[in-house]
Amino acid sequence: MNTIGVIGLGCVGLPAAVIFASRGKRVVGFDIDSQKVEMVNKGISYINEPGLDGLLKDVVNRGLLEATNDGSCVVENTDAVIITVPTPFKEGKTDLTYIESALNLVKCGLHDKQLIVIESTIPPGTTKTFVKYKLEETGLRVEEDFYLAHVPERIAPGKAIYELTNEPRIIGGVGPKSTERAYELYSTVNKKLYKTDATTAEFVKLIENTFRDLNIAYANLLALMADCLDVDVWEAIELANTHPRVNIHKPGPGVGGSCLTKDPYMLVYSVNDLFGKELILISRSINEFMPQYTVSLIEKVLQENNVPRKSKIAVLGVAYKGNIGDTRESPAIFIVKELLKKGYEVFTYDPYTRESFGAISTNSMEEAIMGAYVTIIVTDHEQFKEIDLGKLKDKMAKPIIIDCRHLIDLRKAKKLGFIYYGIGCKRCNKNDNTRSSGNKAGNN
Ligand code: SAJ
Numbered sequence: 001m002n003t004i005g006v007i008g009l010g011c012v013g014l015p016a017a018v019i020f021a022s023r024g025k026r027v028v029g030f031d032i033d034s035q036k037v038e039m040v041n042k043g044i045s046y047i048n049e050p051g052l053d054g055l056l057k058d059v060v061n062r063g064l065l066e067a068t069n070d071g072s073c074v075v076e077n078t079d080a081v082i083i084t085v086p087t088p089f090k091e092g093k094t095d096l097t098y099i100e101s102a103l104n105l106v107k108c109g110l111h112d113k114q115l116i117v118i119e120s121t122i123p124p125g126t127t128k129t130f131v132k133y134k135l136e137e138t139g140l141r142v143e144e145d146f147y148l149a150h151v152p153e154r155i156a157p158g159k160a161i162y163e164l165t166n167e168p169r170i171i172g173g174v175g176p177k178s179t180e181r182a183y184e185l186y187s188t189v190n191k192k193l194y195k196t197d198a199t200t201a202e203f204v205k206l207i208e209n210t211f212r213d214l215n216i217a218y219a220n221l222l223a224l225m226a227d228c229l230d231v232d233v234w235e236a237i238e239l240a241n242t243h244p245r246v247n248i249h250k251p252g253p254g255v256g257g258s259c260l261t262k263d264p265y266m267l268v269y270s271v272n273d274l275f276g277k278e279l280i281l282i283s284r285s286i287n288e289f290m291p292q293y294t295v296s297l298i299e300k301v302l303q304e305n306n307v308p309r310k311s312k313i314a315v316l317g318v319a320y321k322g323n324i325g326d327t328r329e330s331p332a333i334f335i336v337k338e339l340l341k342k343g344y345e346v347f348t349y350d351p352y353t354r355e356s357f358g359a360i361s362t363n364s365m366e367e368a369i370m371g372a373y374v375t376i377i378v379t380d381h382e383q384f385k386e387i388d389l390g391k392l393k394d395k396m397a398k399p400i401i402i403d404c405r406h407l408i409d410l411r412k413a414k415k416l417g418f419i420y421y422g423i424g425c426k427r428c429n430k431n432d433n434t435r436s437s438g439n440k441a442g443n444n
Helices: 013-022 034-041 052-061 071-076 097-109 127-136 160-166 176-186 198-229 233-240 263-268 278-304 331-341 365-369 389-395 410-415
Strands: 003-007 026-030 065-068 080-083 115-118 147-150 169-173 193-197 312-316 345-349 374-377 400-403 419-422
Touching: 003 013, 003 071, 003 097, 013 026, 013 052, 013 065, 013 160, 026 071, 034 052, 034 065, 052 065, 052 160, 071 097, 080 097, 097 127, 115 127, 115 176, 127 147, 127 198, 147 176, 147 198, 169 176, 169 198, 176 193, 193 198, 198 233, 198 263, 198 278, 263 278, 278 331, 278 374, 278 400, 278 419, 312 331, 312 365, 331 345, 345 365, 365 389, 410 419
Parallel strands: 003 026, 003 080, 026 065, 080 115, 115 147, 169 193, 312 345, 312 374, 374 400, 400 419
Antiparallel strands: 147 169
16 A cells, blocks of 8 residues: 545644655645645645644655545545544534545545545444445445544644554454555554454544543542542642552643544433443533633632732643644633633733733743732643742742642742642642652653
8 A cells, every 4th residue: 555645634634644645655635725735835834733834844755645635636536545533522412514524525535445534533333334334335235345443543742653653552443354455554654553343443433532521520520539538639649649550630721622522421311211321421610610610710819819800810821732833722811811701900911822811821820920919820731840930039029829730849839938729729828838859740
């Protein structure tokens, strides 16, 4: 398989296209967005992904990757087509519209021995029923004339290039021949491949993200409890994690990103009348509640410290997680918007993005904190761990920190006279807190 078509050049499709091209495959990428097509053909990446820029330029210059708006090019002359289009989840249902459009393109050029792979996240059973049915409308038969597999994307923004080639992939064909063909294709970029059937692969994708969401919800629930019990949740989790079989995640201001906010719903609603579905739904509710809880904590701090409305507030980090500029479903969106609604002057600083959701975006941390009454750390960017607290104190109107990610050294902050608050550590603001800095709760 030397020629590959990729349908959908988003944050899953573009890195995938580039990786296959970097292994010498001739790749044609299709996207409906002509701006994206133009940029790819100029070798410019619109996705902020370490390592992607250089690789993209290289494969475009070598003539190995080309982008197009013309659907026929991705199917007619290729040995395999990979579909990486969005599958939004709305009102209890997965929207397969983009998958359907992609399949319509494939149907126009599907040919003998071609392999079709769905990487988009879809409900269990979709490949074996919906996709197979659509493609067989061409008169060609799967496993006889063409091959069909689900290989779930596992792109963690910020680590895409590394993980595409180094982290295991699940290969699920609709039949053994399809699995073998997909295995053959993906083995050119990754050696850690696990074979299964398509429905299991679809299920695996959903259960891994739901597992993570459940774990984070548990950490967030503990934070809510700790605030009632006058316990520092970060200290408690760190101590619980000394148990050899316990690894509690980190609480925070909420769970963002496009996957964890959607996949648990897709899993629950893939089975009718599922007994026990509340386990997953309640976890989602806890995680969805956290931005609201964060805003109420901020309000309480502002009131307790007599910070007048219209005062300047600095928000550090708007991305949904550390060290990336992706703001999809970021808890910062709700937090910033609510603070603006309440009449505060909100200044944001994020080293990876200038998005600000109506607040004033600044070029530097200094600009954001200058004259601020409160600094709120929303995203766990590495850079924020290195904040010079002395400088911060000098520049702020009042030395108040709300550290939603537990990045700041609590002892240092207090020594310098900061009023310190955090998620799940109301107690941190009191003087009886004996804990040292500690930042080892959970994994990331
Ligand atoms: N978060 C916490 N506490 C934690 C860990 C994370 O609050 O202990 C928050 C993050 O700050 C972020 C959100 O959860 O807002 C999601 O971050 P993440 O790193 O857990 O996940 P994503 O959405 O960036 O990527 C996930 C990953 N899935 C798993 O780890 C099981 C990734 O490997 C998948 O490829 C990706 O979803 C996907 O595309 O499905």
